[in-house]
Amino acid sequence: MRWGELIRRFVLIPPTLFGVAVIVFVLLRVVPGDPIAMMIPPGASEADIGRLRALYGLDQPILQQFATWLGQVASGDFGRSISVRQNVLELLLARLPATIELALLATMIAVLFGVFAALIGILLRGRRAEWIVDGGIGMLLAIPDFLWALILLLLFGVLIPLLPISGRIDPEIDLSLRSNFYLIESVLTGRFDIAFALLHHMILPALALALPFAALVARLLKASLAEAEDQDYAQIARARGYSRPDILLHEVFPNALIPTVALGGVQVTLLLGGTVLVERIFSYEGIGNMAIDAVINRDFPLIQGLVLTFAVLFIALNLVVDLVVTMLDPRLRHG
Amino acid sequence: MADIAVTSIAAPPSRLLAGLKRGGPRLWLGAALVALLVLAAILAPVLAPHDPLEQDLMSAQLPPAWMIGGEPAFLLGTDSLGRCVLSRLIYSARTAVMVALIAATLAAAIGVALGLFAGSFGGWVDQFISRLIDVWMAFPPVLLSIVLAAVIGAGLTSVIAAIVVVDWTRFARVIRAETMVQLTRDYAAAARVIGLSRAELLRLEILPNLVPLLVTLLAVEMGIAILVEVILSFVGISVAGDTPTWGSMIAEGRQIVYQAPWIMALPIVCIITSVIGLNLFGDGLRLALDPVQRS
Numbered sequence: 001m002r003w004g005e006l007i008r009r010f011v012l013i014p015p016t017l018f019g020v021a022v023i024v025f026v027l028l029r030v031v032p033g034d035p036i037a038m039m040i041p042p043g044a045s046e047a048d049i050g051r052l053r054a055l056y057g058l059d060q061p062i063l064q065q066f067a068t069w070l071g072q073v074a075s076g077d078f079g080r081s082i083s084v085r086q087n088v089l090e091l092l093l094a095r096l097p098a099t100i101e102l103a104l105l106a107t108m109i110a111v112l113f114g115v116f117a118a119l120i121g122i123l124l125r126g127r128r129a130e131w132i133v134d135g136g137i138g139m140l141l142a143i144p145d146f147l148w149a150l151i152l153l154l155l156f157g158v159l160i161p162l163l164p165i166s167g168r169i170d171p172e173i174d175l176s177l178r179s180n181f182y183l184i185e186s187v188l189t190g191r192f193d194i195a196f197a198l199l200h201h202m203i204l205p206a207l208a209l210a211l212p213f214a215a216l217v218a219r220l221l222k223a224s225l226a227e228a229e230d231q232d233y234a235q236i237a238r239a240r241g242y243s244r245p246d247i248l249l250h251e252v253f254p255n256a257l258i259p260t261v262a263l264g265g266v267q268v269t270l271l272l273g274g275t276v277l278v279e280r281i282f283s284y285e286g287i288g289n290m291a292i293d294a295v296i297n298r299d300f301p302l303i304q305g306l307v308l309t310f311a312v313l314f315i316a317l318n319l320v321v322d323l324v325v326t327m328l329d330p331r332l333r334h335g
Numbered sequence: 336m337a338d339i340a341v342t343s344i345a346a347p348p349s350r351l352l353a354g355l356k357r358g359g360p361r362l363w364l365g366a367a368l369v370a371l372l373v374l375a376a377i378l379a380p381v382l383a384p385h386d387p388l389e390q391d392l393m394s395a396q397l398p399p400a401w402m403i404g405g406e407p408a409f410l411l412g413t414d415s416l417g418r419c420v421l422s423r424l425i426y427s428a429r430t431a432v433m434v435a436l437i438a439a440t441l442a443a444a445i446g447v448a449l450g451l452f453a454g455s456f457g458g459w460v461d462q463f464i465s466r467l468i469d470v471w472m473a474f475p476p477v478l479l480s481i482v483l484a485a486v487i488g489a490g491l492t493s494v495i496a497a498i499v500v501v502d503w504t505r506f507a508r509v510i511r512a513e514t515m516v517q518l519t520r521d522y523a524a525a526a527r528v529i530g531l532s533r534a535e536l537l538r539l540e541i542l543p544n545l546v547p548l549l550v551t552l553l554a555v556e557m558g559i560a561i562l563v564e565v566i567l568s569f570v571g572i573s574v575a576g577d578t579p580t581w582g583s584m585i586a587e588g589r590q591i592v593y594q595a596p597w598i599m600a601l602p603i604v605c606i607i608t609s610v611i612g613l614n615l616f617g618d619g620l621r622l623a624l625d626p627v628q629r630s
Contacts, residue, residue, distance in 0.1 A: 012469070015466075016466075016469055016470055016473055017473075019466075019470035019473075020470060020473050020474065023470065023474075024482070027482065027483070027486060028482075028486060139611075142610060142611050142614050143607055143610070143611075144562055144610075146562075146566065146569075147562075147603060147606065147607060150585060150589075150599065150603050151603060153589075153592070154592070154596055154599060154600055154603075157592075158592050158593060158596045159596065165592075269475075272475065273475035273476055273477050273478065274477070276475060276477045276478050276481070277477060277566060277569075277570075280570070281589070288478075291478055291481070292481060292570055295478075295481050295482050295485045295572075296485065296570075296571070296572070298485070298486075303482060306478070307474065307478065307479075307482070310474070310475045310478060311473040311474065314472075314473050314474075314475070315473055
């Protein structure tokens with residue numbers, strides 16, 4: 001039953017992506033804003049403009065353009081960026097690792113903080129200090145990631161200048177790495193000096209993305225823990241003389257994890273969407289920062305490629321979360 | 336039946352009081368902060384000590400008055416063009432309030448209509464609207480609103496359009512689910528038995544029960560709308576260049592953050608206060624309106 005649902009979700013991916021492609025494509029074409037006008041030097045002749053238009057296929061009817069583009073995308077060709085004048089797929093592949101590393105680091109920080117806060121909150125359950133934890137969680141949740149980014153930048157970049165506030169790494173460091181997953185590769189190959197320099201730059205943007213998500217994890221997990229602790233099995237374990245921390249950690253926690261992953265996992269997409277602005281604020285060279293430039297420059301092929309990339313990431317994340325939940329929950333596994 | 340309906344409409348004052356009490360400090364604090372924001376927006380010409388556009392290059396980047404080098408005439412200092420930061424903050428509240436009110440209301444109207452449709456008709460109508468929501472949710476919302484605002488062009492209308500087009504799903508999803516739940520309740524069945532049409536059932540029975548939920552969603556959405564406007568003007572694609580907005584002030588402040596950190600810090604404080612105020616207000620109102628939430 002549950003596996004059938006997953007298969008159904010798989011089948012729905014292509015139509016969803018197709019819908020996304022149609023919407024972006026039509027949106028960009030029907031509204032005013034001419035990418036060619038933004039790239040020509042002043043004084044270009046009508047013939048030059050016409051040639052450029054034809055070069056990027058913008059002189060074709062919309063339906064024709066869409067069919068051409070769809071055919072190319074299906075064969076892995078996302079076209080050429082108008083503003084950067086490079087292959088869109090190459091641009092995406094060069095920048096995507098930076099965003100993925102940032103999102104992964106942020107997720108790890110968030111889970112760590114969130115679980116810790118939830119455990120403290122549940123240990124304080126019923127005491128007066130509980131509302132301090134709840135209030136803190138509420139505060140963290142109410143302020144979105146990009147505001148945290150600005151606050152952290154002011155606090156730890158300017159007022160107490162501990163950390164750098166722009167870029168992915170110091171320009172003078174010789175990277176000579178094979179992949180664009182700088183952090184992962186440098187850790188795996190034992191080049192911890194580079195890893196440290198990277199983390200130095202990533203910690204503020206990652207923290208900004210992590211804080212609201214950590215609060216979400218904490219709130220969900222704490223509620224699930226409280227609910228699970230009130231169940232009969234936990235009460236019985238208590239009656240048999242097991243200590244409360246022991247029960248919480250070994251009996252209650254595994255059961256509380258399932259709803260937390262189910263509800264919180266989907267929200268990782270929010271964290272991923274947040275990279276757009278947080279990267280912009282910290283001048284971090286990921287796809288989010290590139291997306292804003294692409295929009296400002298009316299770079300149609302790049303925008304289309306970026307939006308599709310984000311859509312694929314979003315859908316993949318949702319599926320992974322469903323898979324994890326299905327594997328965590330014995331009721332669903334055998335259902 | 337009729338008697339019950341009449342007494343519940345003419346609520347005795349004690350019920351109103353009980354509701355306000357249930358809202359608790361959240362309601363009061365939230366209402367106070369929201370009132371502050373709205374008053375600043377309405378009374379901007381009276382409150383602002385200077386014209387927010389008036390430049391004075393001789394007194395550029397002055398720190399707030401209580402800091403060394405500050406001038407009492409510019410209570411919160413000046414930006415790099417010598418414009419009064421306090422006046423710009425106050426005038427920015429106008430844009431924020433306008434966007435919050437209009438965008439949230441329109442998004443709610445569309446979302447509620449589609450949510451009610453999907454939730455009450457079911458079948459292919461529900462399938463169609465749900466798929467539409469799915470496709471919408473596959474976009475990163477921030478990126479989508481940036482793309483939208485950029486392609487529609489600068490201006491308040493385009494900011495509002497971007498928010499409405501992106502955020503109607505927030506309402507549609509929740510209202511659809513809640514409509515389905517309410518329709519299974521006994522009172523809905525009873526209403527059908529006494530012969531109410533689908534439209535009457537939705538309008539007279541279901542919608543009033545959705546109000547507490549809707550109020551919370553609206554308040555939260557107003558906060559989101561303020562944030563989206565900030566984001567768009569931070570990126571540089573919101574209202575025209577000379578209209579002061581918190582987002583454009585932050586963007587300017589980011590450029591000179593080492594020399595004049597207060598230019599970036601002050602609008603952030605305004606934004607956080609407004610958004611937290613709206614969240615508290617929404618929470619408090621829900622508690623006040625919904626007797627079931629009492630626990």
